[in-house]
Amino acid sequence: MKILLFCFATALIASASIIDKTNLKADKINSYISYHCIHSLHEWTGVNKNINCVMIYDNATNTIEKVAVVGKVGDFDSGNPNRDAHSVEVLEAIQYPNVTFSSTGIAVNGNNLKVTGNLTFHNVTKPVTFDAVREDKNQNISVKGSFSILLTDYKIDRPSFMLMKVEDKMDLSFVMIFNK
Numbered sequence: 001m002k003i004l005l006f007c008f009a010t011a012l013i014a015s016a017s018i019i020d021k022t023n024l025k026a027d028k029i030n031s032y033i034s035y036h037c038i039h040s041l042h043e044w045t046g047v048n049k050n051i052n053c054v055m056i057y058d059n060a061t062n063t064i065e066k067v068a069v070v071g072k073v074g075d076f077d078s079g080n081p082n083r084d085a086h087s088v089e090v091l092e093a094i095q096y097p098n099v100t101f102s103s104t105g106i107a108v109n110g111n112n113l114k115v116t117g118n119l120t121f122h123n124v125t126k127p128v129t130f131d132a133v134r135e136d137k138n139q140n141i142s143v144k145g146s147f148s149i150l151l152t153d154y155k156i157d158r159p160s161f162m163l164m165k166v167e168d169k170m171d172l173s174f175v176m177i178f179n180k
Contacts, residue, residue: 020060024141024178026053033071033099036171040164044083046076053176057141063108064134064143067115069101069176090159096123111135115145124154139180146173 034047048071056066073093078084088094103117104127113132118125132145150168151158158165 020058021065022057022059022180024055024057024180026051026055027140027177027179030177031175033069033172033174035076036173038167038169041162044078044080046078046084046087048072048076050075051176055176055178057178057180064106064113064141066106067101067103067117067143067176069174071099072097073099086159091122091156096121101128113143113145119149121149122154122156126153141178141180143176143178144174146171148172 028049028051031051031053032047032049033051034045036043036045051069051071053067053069055064055068057063058065073091074084074088074097076084076087078087098120100120101117103115105116107114111134113134114129115132116127116129119128126149128147128149130145130147132143135142135144148169148171151166151170152168158168160166
């Protein structure tokens with residue numbers, strides 16, 4: 001009887017911890033990822049507002065446990081259709097259509113987050129670590145952050161203009177808004 005009672009109590013505790021976790025999807029209207037590239041003659045930013053992002057949120061502890069993000073390479077808009085079309089070609093978006101991120105750890109220090117995970121871009125997966133800031137307002141959680149990558153780390157042949165290649169470093173930033 002004691003064993004049965006112990007098993008029941010263990011199952012009850014385990015199910016309570018599962019119930020406290022929620023999958024929250026990012027608000028597609030207000031969430032986005034952007035990139036910023038530099039060429040010696042000009043700079044530009046592309047924005048993707050068609051992002052699929054989900055987090056596992058622990059209601060009991062009010063913590064973000066895990067995050068996964070997927071965005072299509074072809075959905076970034078730099079405001080220049082010719083540049084965007086060339087980016088799709090250079091990034092081989094037909095063969096590698098998505099950019100993905102999956103967290104492996106999130107350290108919390110107040111509203112500051114240290115996020116580690118794997119970024120897959122151009123069919124190359126690399127570990128990344130970046131800082132983000134969480135803000136709770138009304139029934140929303142916003143997470144904002146930025147980090148940089150090197151295009152050559154992802155086996156991307158840097159495009160050139162006027163015989164000069166774009167800088168290897170590309171800055172990425174994001175804003176994800178989740179409704180509780």
